[in-house]
Amino acid sequence: MRGEKMAKINGEDFNEKITVGEYLKKAGYSAVRVAVMVNGEILPKNDYDSTEIKPDDEVEIVGFVGGG
């Protein structure tokens, strides 16, 4: 809808009212293998379950894979 604020997760529109922790579980991420940035700042792991994704938030989730 025009004018409606929407969050973005890794560049994709997102408008559910859930926490970062819930989103990670739903999307199949392992919480110990990610870094989550909200509006350019790192989100501490302890805050995943208490942080709701708000309209206008820009969320970047980096999922790490092994090898090096």
Added chain:
Amino acid sequence: MKISEREFAEAVNSRSKAPIYEKMKAATVGIAGLGGLGSNIAAALVRSGIGRLVIADFDRVELSNINRQAYLLRDIGRRKTEALAEILREINPFCEIVTHDVRVDEKNCLEIFGQCPIVCEAFDGAEEKAMLVNTLLSESKTVKIITGSGMAGFGRANEIVTRKISERLFVCGDGKTDVADGEGLTASRVIICAGHIASKAVEMILG
């Protein structure tokens, strides 16, 4: 062969209109993990005249490392910090190398890398990668991190890219090929990823 620092600096700068060596010499970079990524990142940076490297790894060189890491057969059984420092000094004796022969964890990583403006994350394990990025970005207000994720297998060279996640976080790799999936690791592809990480570090220093 005995080379003076002036000769080395002139050689680094030789085909560049703007001086490279002087800016590189003034810079400090941290490297966490001295495997296929870390050892090759370090070699690239000392060739460009980096002034100070802080390198950390708890491990020793094994035969299974030689397929992709910068070590030589003579190094098998030696501590990676010690073996790599020797190789790096043989390339560029004017770089100050600070070694930490320790397993980097949540408790010590700020102490080891907190004074490095740029840290290259070069661990093998996904959880260790996430640990370093989360801890350093949370506990330091200034450190910038360049991390490697996704360089297993062979070929698909053009799928390895550098992505900016925020002002302080850059991710290099294809983002998906996991060594746990059994594709193995090849020097050619790991070195591409190491090259992306080192290249971003050089860009931050010279840019």
